[in-house]
């Protein structure tokens with residue numbers, strides 16, 4: 001499989017000349033199955049989801065969206081996803097189950113008047129809104145494992161996505177300074193590619209802990225401990241300018257660590 005990075009920021013979009021090289025859209029990653037041309041699975045629906053529409057070159061989206069958690073930066077692209085908001089689109093959306101509420105109701109807490117002009121039903125096409133539990137799921141020909149990870153404010157999943165060609169772990173929002181539990185370690189163990197929260201730096205530790213996020217150094221330590229083959233630093237602070245991200249890229253060997261860049265593709269395959 002391969003992945004396409006449509007949005008790599010955390011918290012809120014980062015427009016302006018200081019952010020053009022790494023990109024300003026919030027979290028969204030397309031997963032293209034082996035032999036496929038376009039993503040059938042999308043991880044998170046941040047503002048980067050808008051980039052999937054031109055990528056599909058006029059075709060509707062017919063696939064699934066797996067949401068890590070319901071914070072704005074992971075769902076705000078949904079109502080602006082033109083390829084999914086048309087009569088011939090077919091989209092199955094999955095969010096972490098919580099508070100005994102339906103997937104539709106969880107989403108409508110942010111996406112309904114007076115907070116937004118339309119409710120989830122206002123999207124055209126055949127949409128389903130599903131609340132899922134931790135554990136194993138079969139979605140779009142991928143094996144999906146969902147595991148609770150520590151973050152802040154609501155339930156957050158990390159996902160492991162695998163097929164016969166390789167394995168990917170996606171954990172965009174995660175605080176690790178309190179220690180890593182065995183389930184999370186197991187989720188990441190020996191993956192070919194890990195996309196992980198790297199919003200802060202060790203010198204910003206108090207803010208990282210307060211916001212429920214990791215540092216770049218946390219992500220690197222975690223990847224080394226868990227036998228990850230390649231780490232992609234993801235969910236950059238909206239304040240982190242291109243030059244600062246260049247500096248971070250220069251701190252680690254490029255065959256082990258990549259700084260996520262909007263618009264790039266990464267092959268995920270077993271050696």
Ligand SMILES: [Zn+2]
Nearest residue numbers: 010011073173
């Ligand atoms: Zn986030």
Ligand SMILES: [Zn+2]
Nearest residue numbers: 069071151173
């Ligand atoms: Zn979050």
